[in-house]
Each structure stands twice: as C-alpha cells, then as structure tokens.
C-alpha cells in the first residue's frame with residue numbers, strides 16, 4: 689500500500705523540494721500549485737490541511753512538481769497570471785507579464801485623453817493593450833507582434849476580457865510599423881543584451897521565448913527603431929512610452945532626443961529603478 693499524503697505533509701515536502709532546487713518563494717509556489725490542482729483558493733488549502741490526497745490527485749501533482757523543480761515558471765504550469773488585476777492566459781509562446789510593466793500602463797493612462805488611437809508594439813499576451821482598453825473604452829487600439837503564436841494567445845485574452853471590438857491584432861515587425869497616426873505608441877520591447885543572457889534566471893533563460901527577450905546593439909536596438917519611426921507615426925503632441933531595462937534609461941533618453949522627441953520623462957518602478965521612458969512629438973516632421 690502506498691504512503692498516505694495529507695495535504696499539509698505534501699505542502700511541506702514540496703516546499704523543501706522547491707527550496708533545494710533554488711526556487712525563490714518555495715512555500716508560495718507549493719501553495720499556488722496545490723491550490724490550482726485541488727481547485728481551492730489559498731484559504732481553502734489552510735482549511736483542508738488534514739485532508740488525505742487521493743491517487744488521482746497525486747498523479748496530477750507529481751509531474752507538475754517535477755516541472756517546477758526543473759525551474760519551469762509557475763505561471764506556465766498554471767496557464768495564467770495576473771496583471772493589472774486581470775487574469776491573462778499565458779503559455780510558453782508569450783512572455784509572462786511582469787508587475788513592473790504596470791508602471792507603463794499607469795504612465796500611459798496619465799497621458800490619455802478621453803479618446804484616441806494607440807499602438808502597442810510587441811504585444812505578446814496582450815496584457816498592456818488589454819489593460820489599457822479596459823480603462824479607456826473610447827480608444828481604438830492595435831496590438832502588434834512578430835510572433836503568430838503570441839498573437840493567438842493575445843486573441844484569446846482579448847476575447848476573455850471582451851475587448852475584441854476595440855483592439856485589432858496585427859502581425860508585423862517593429863522595424864516597419866503601420867503607416868498610421870497614433871496619439872500614443874507604447875512598448876515593452878525585447879531589451880536584454882546578448883552578454884546578459886547567461887545571468888538570467890533559469891525560469892527566464894530556459895523557458896520564456898528568446899524572441900521576447902533579446903535585442904541587438906546592447907539591448908537598445910528596438911528603442912532605436914521605435915524612436916526613428918515614432919516621429920512619422922505620432923500625431924503632434926503624441927507620446928512614445930517604453931519600458932526599459934536596468935541601466936538603459938539614459939541611453940534610451942539619448943536615442944529619443946536624437947530622433948526628435950521632446951519633454952523626456954523617466955518614471956521609476958516601486959523598487960526605485962528607472963522603468964519607463966517617455967518622449968513627446970511636438971511637431972510633425
């Protein structure tokens with residue numbers, strides 16, 4: 689006869705196992721994974737600590753624990769993540785939206801009039817454009833991405849959040865943005881430099897799409913391309929707003945100024961790192 693696993697015992701075992709594997713928040717991950725499989729919320733877990741798990745449940749949990757131990761991101765195992773208090777479907781085809789990117793959403797909302805046109809470049813799961821569409825119901829928005837697989841996930845998220853009428857998805861390269869005039873262009877583009885690759889956490893390096901992460905020219909290539917085109921794609925007084933990586937804000941500001949953008953702004957994230965750079969087009973070229 690197999691060993692009897694009550695919930696608390698399994699939770700402790702998973703926490704130790706995840707800690708041994710170098711996972712940052714082993715207890716939290718163990719709780720979230722168990723809660724997901726048992727279809728309980730975290731309070732429900734605490735109330736069921738003495739409940740024995742049946743073989744069928746253990747059979748589902750075992751491979752998920754193994755995958756998390758191999759550092760596969762929890763969000764891919766759960767199939768979803770939260771961003772801007774909304775739940776987004778995520779698969780290995782899309783970058784997992786990060787809490788820091790909510791700063792970009794906040795900065796964009798701070799510059800939005802009651803109606804307008806917005807382009808989100810490198811939309812991935814659609815987290816940014818969908819959060820903005822929910823906040824700005826009178827705006828028309830476009831989410832552009834080079835990856836057809838990412839756009840298929842973005843499409844599901846548009847439908848889930850009922851903004852499919854408001855947001856159009858386009859497959860394309862950020863080197864050739866649609867020839868149209870926008871009030872706001874926003875982007876969280878790839879910005880990791882090749883030389884930083886080996887330092888990334890295994891969750892990122894081994895599981896998230898490389899296409900979503902790496903950029904040439906020391907991580908600055910996409911900013912240059914976006915700034916070069918923004919001046920002909922923004923309406924007068926329109927803004928280009930981008931998320932930037934650690935220590936990139938100064939370089940991105942220089943790129944923006946050289947491209948003809950003005951009123952440069954830098955917004956820090958909640959850990960005090962420069963996170964979003966903005967530049968305004970004062971006159972159409």
Ligand SMILES: C[S@@+](CC[C@H](N)C(=O)[O-])C[C@H]1O[C@@H](n2cnc3c(N)ncnc32)[C@H](O)[C@@H]1O
Nearest residue numbers: 785810811812833834835861862876877878900
């Ligand atoms: C850092 S991810 C951002 C995803 C999402 N906007 C977010 O913030 O969670 C960058 C996105 O840019 C897309 N991308 C990469 N190279 C691109 C290119 N040349 N043109 C358009 N999109 C590109 C990737 O597929 C990926 O979805």
